[in-house]
Amino acid sequence: MHLLLIAGFLGTGKTTFSIQVATECIRQGRKVAMLVNEIGEIGIDGQLMRELDLDVWEMSNGCICCTLAADLVPTLEKLDQEYAVDLILMEPSGAADPESILRTLVYYKGRPLESIYTVTLLDPLRLPELYEVVTPLIVTQIANANVLFANKADLATAEQLEDVQRIATEVNPDAKLLLVSARQGIDSDLLKEILPWKD
Amino acid sequence: MTVGEELYNQRLQRIKTAMDMGKPDRIPISLGGPSFIRYSEPEATLSDYVLRPEWADDAVIRSYAMLPEIDTAPALSGNKRTSGAMWFAKTKLPGIELPNDALWQYDEVGMMTADDYDTIINKGWGTFSKELLTRLGYSEEDLKPDFEYMKKMQKRVKEELGLVNMSGAAYIMPFEILSAARSLTKFLRDMYRMPDKVIAAMDVIADEYIASAQEHIREHKPLSVFSGNGRGGCQFLSMKKFEKFVWPYIKKTTDAFIAEGTKVLFHNDAKWDENLSYWRDFPKASCIFDPDSLTDIVKIKEVLGDYMCVTGDVPPALLELGTPEENYKYARGLIDLFGHSGFIMSSGCSVPPHAPLENIKAVIAATIEG
Numbered sequence: 001m002h003l004l005l006i007a008g009f010l011g012t013g014k015t016t017f018s019i020q021v022a023t024e025c026i027r028q029g030r031k032v033a034m035l036v037n038e039i040g041e042i043g044i045d046g047q048l049m050r051e052l053d054l055d056v057w058e059m060s061n062g063c064i065c066c067t068l069a070a071d072l073v074p075t076l077e078k079l080d081q082e083y084a085v086d087l088i089l090m091e092p093s094g095a096a097d098p099e100s101i102l103r104t105l106v107y108y109k110g111r112p113l114e115s116i117y118t119v120t121l122l123d124p125l126r127l128p129e130l131y132e133v134v135t136p137l138i139v140t141q142i143a144n145a146n147v148l149f150a151n152k153a154d155l156a157t158a159e160q161l162e163d164v165q166r167i168a169t170e171v172n173p174d175a176k177l178l179l180v181s182a183r184q185g186i187d188s189d190l191l192k193e194i195l196p197w198k199d
Numbered sequence: 200m201t202v203g204e205e206l207y208n209q210r211l212q213r214i215k216t217a218m219d220m221g222k223p224d225r226i227p228i229s230l231g232g233p234s235f236i237r238y239s240e241p242e243a244t245l246s247d248y249v250l251r252p253e254w255a256d257d258a259v260i261r262s263y264a265m266l267p268e269i270d271t272a273p274a275l276s277g278n279k280r281t282s283g284a285m286w287f288a289k290t291k292l293p294g295i296e297l298p299n300d301a302l303w304q305y306d307e308v309g310m311m312t313a314d315d316y317d318t319i320i321n322k323g324w325g326t327f328s329k330e331l332l333t334r335l336g337y338s339e340e341d342l343k344p345d346f347e348y349m350k351k352m353q354k355r356v357k358e359e360l361g362l363v364n365m366s367g368a369a370y371i372m373p374f375e376i377l378s379a380a381r382s383l384t385k386f387l388r389d390m391y392r393m394p395d396k397v398i399a400a401m402d403v404i405a406d407e408y409i410a411s412a413q414e415h416i417r418e419h420k421p422l423s424v425f426s427g428n429g430r431g432g433c434q435f436l437s438m439k440k441f442e443k444f445v446w447p448y449i450k451k452t453t454d455a456f457i458a459e460g461t462k463v464l465f466h467n468d469a470k471w472d473e474n475l476s477y478w479r480d481f482p483k484a485s486c487i488f489d490p491d492s493l494t495d496i497v498k499i500k501e502v503l504g505d506y507m508c509v510t511g512d513v514p515p516a517l518l519e520l521g522t523p524e525e526n527y528k529y530a531r532g533l534i535d536l537f538g539h540s541g542f543i544m545s546s547g548c549s550v551p552p553h554a555p556l557e558n559i560k561a562v563i564a565a566t567i568e569g
Contacts, residue, residue: 010384071302073520074553094384097434100493107520129391135437136470 001080002087002114002196005101007141008121009130010094013151016182017121018089024191030086033079035072073107080110087196097137098144115196120145120175124156124164131167142171147194153179206361210270214363218422218462218508220484220541226534226566227543229271229365229510230559232550233302234519238262238559245552246294249279249303256352263360268563272362274549275352278344279303284337285371287311287328287380302552309382310334313389316396324404331380365487366464367421370408373401373448374431383430390444397444405448409455416459423487424456429468434493438473446477457485468548469493475502484508484541491515492547500536509537510545513562518546518554523561530565539569 004021008014018034025032072090079085092101098118105113120141123130131138142148150156150164161179168177178193180186192198209224216223236243239261248255256275263273283290288305291297297304311331319327332342356362371379377400378386389397412424430436431445453463464487465478471494478486479502486507490499492514499509511533517526530544544566550559 073516104516107516126388130387133387133391133437133440134435136433137435140434 003116005118006091007098012121012123013182014091020186032087033085035090077110097140121149121151124160128163145175148175148177150179154181203358203361210363222540227270229545231273233552234550234554235259235262238556244300246299249292272356272364281341311380316400319400324407366423366425368415369425371427373404374445416461423462423464426465432471433473434470508541510543512547514547515551519551523557526558527561527565530562
C-alpha cells in the first residue's frame with residue numbers, strides 16, 4: 001500500500017487534481033481510496049465519487065490538533081486490513097501542515113507503507129499574496145513536497161507563473177515544478193510521474 | 200461540609216497555587232474530553248454524546264467518579280446542535296449528518312461578507328454577530344442556554360465530585376473569530392487587500408470583549424478567563440502579520456482582563472514557538488499557557504517556564520493511539536521538565552474520543568507519583 005499526500009492551500013484545486021490522479025490509477029487497474037477532510041467546505045459530490053468507483057473516506061475537520069491523527073491512523077489501518085487498496089490518496093485540509101500529518105504515521109500499525117510521496121499544489125493567482133500573509137504555512141507545504149504543481153496555469157499570467165517559479169525555487173530548489181490545469185485535464189504522462197508504479 | 204465540598208476546597212487551593220507559580224501539595228491534573236462518556240458506558244457512541252446530552256452528562260460525571268485524582272471539572276454537553284455557532288459555522292453531528300461514532304464537525308461556510316466589516320464598525324459586534332447567526336440558520340431560541348439545567352449540573356459537579364472550573368467565560372480572539380466568520384481564505388485576502396477595515400472591526404470586537412469580561416469577572420470572580428487562539432501563531436502567520444493583526448488584540452484584552460483581578464488562560468492550538476516571548480509582556484504569574492502539543496513544550500519551558508503556569512501537554516494522538524507505557528513515559532518527562540511548581544498535568548487540547556481508560560490512568564499514575 002502506497003500513500004500519496006496531496007497538499008496545498010484552501011482552494012488550490014486539490015480535489016479536482018486528486019480525482020484525476022485516482023482516475024488514472026483506476027485506468028491502470030489499481031485500487032484506490034481517497035481520504036479527504038474538507039468535504040463540507042468544498043462540496044465534493046459524493047455521488048460523483050461513487051460513479052468513479054472511488055472509495056471516499058471523510059475525515060473530521062474539527063480541531064486540527066485533536067482529531068487528525070485520531071481519524072487518520074485507524075482509517076489507514078482499516079484500509080490496510082479490509083480493503084487491500086494499492087494507493088491511498090490523502091487530501092488534508094488546506095490549512096494543515098504536511099509535516100504534522102506525516103508525524104502521526106508513527107502510530108500506524110498496519111503493513112508498512114511501501115512509499116510516502118507528497119505533492120503540493122500551488123495557485124499562481126494567489127501565491128504571492130498567501131506567501132506574504134501565511135508565510136510559514138506556505139513554506140512548510142512547499143518544503144515538504146517531492147513535486148510541486150502550479151495548478152490553474154491556464155488562467156495565470158506569465159508574471160504570475162514567474163512568481164511561482166521564484167517562490168518554489170527559493171523554498172525547495174530540489175522539487176520539480178510542473179505547470180498544469182486540473183480543470184482542463186492533466187496529461188497522463190505527468191500524472192505517472194507521481195504514481196508509485198512506472199508501468 | 201460535604202465530602203465533595205471538602206475535596207473542592209483542597210483542589211481549588213492546589214490549582215490556585217499552581218496558577219500562582221507556587222508548589223502545591225501535588226501537581227494538579229486536568230483531563231477531560233468526549234472519551235469520558237465511554238469509561239462508565241463502554242458501549243456509548245458519539246451520537247449518544249451529542250444527541251442524548253443529559254444521559255451523556257450523567258455518564259461523564261460517573262466516569263469522573265471513577266477517576267478521583269482529576270481536579271478539574273468537565274465541559275458538559277451543552278447543545279451540540281448549535282455548538283458551531285461559537286465559530287459562526289454550521290454543525291454536523293454524528294448520528295445525523297455523520298456516522299454514529301464520528302466526531303462532530305464544524306463547516307466553516309464564511310457567511311460574513313466584505314461589507315460586513317462596516318456593519319461591525321457601525322453597529323457593533325454584538326448586534327452583527329446575532330444577525331450573522333440568523334443568516335446561518337440558528338434561531339435565538341436554539342441558542343438560549345438552559346441556565347437552570349446548567350446550574351443543576353455545576354452544583355452536582357462541585358458538590359458531589361468536588362471538581363473545580365479552571366476558567367470562566369471564553370473569548371475567541373478577534374483574529375480567530377473573524378477568520379472563522381468570514382472563512383479563512385477570504386479573511387486572509389481581506390488582510391492583504393483591506394487591512395484598515397479588518398483592523399477597525401477587530402478594535403470594535405476587542406472593546407466589546409473587554410466590556411463583557413469586566414461584567415463577567417466582577418460577577419463570577421473566575422480563576423481565569425479563557426482566551427482562544429489557533430490560527431494566529433507561527434504555523435500560519437508571518438511575524439509581521441502577527442504583530443499587526445493578532446498580538447495587539449491579545450495584549451489589549453489580556454491587560455484589561457488582568458486589571459479586573461483575574462488570570463488569563465491561553466488555549467493556544469497549533470504552533471506558537473516563535474511567538475512565545477511576547478507572553479513575557481504580561482505580569483509574572485498572571486497567565487496560564489495551555490498548548491495543544493504542537494508548540495514545542497521544551498521551548499515553552501525555556502521561554503515561559505519561570506514566568507507563568509503551563510499546562511501540558513500529553514498529545515491527543517498519544518492518548519488515543521499510544522500504549523499506557525508510552526503515556527506514562529511522556530507524563531513523567533513533563534514532570535522532569537517542569538518540576539512541581541507552576542505546572543498542571545493536562546492533555547494537549549481535549550482527550551480525544553477513543554482514548555482508552557488505561558492511557559488516562561497511566562498519565563494520572565505518573566502525576567501522582569510526583
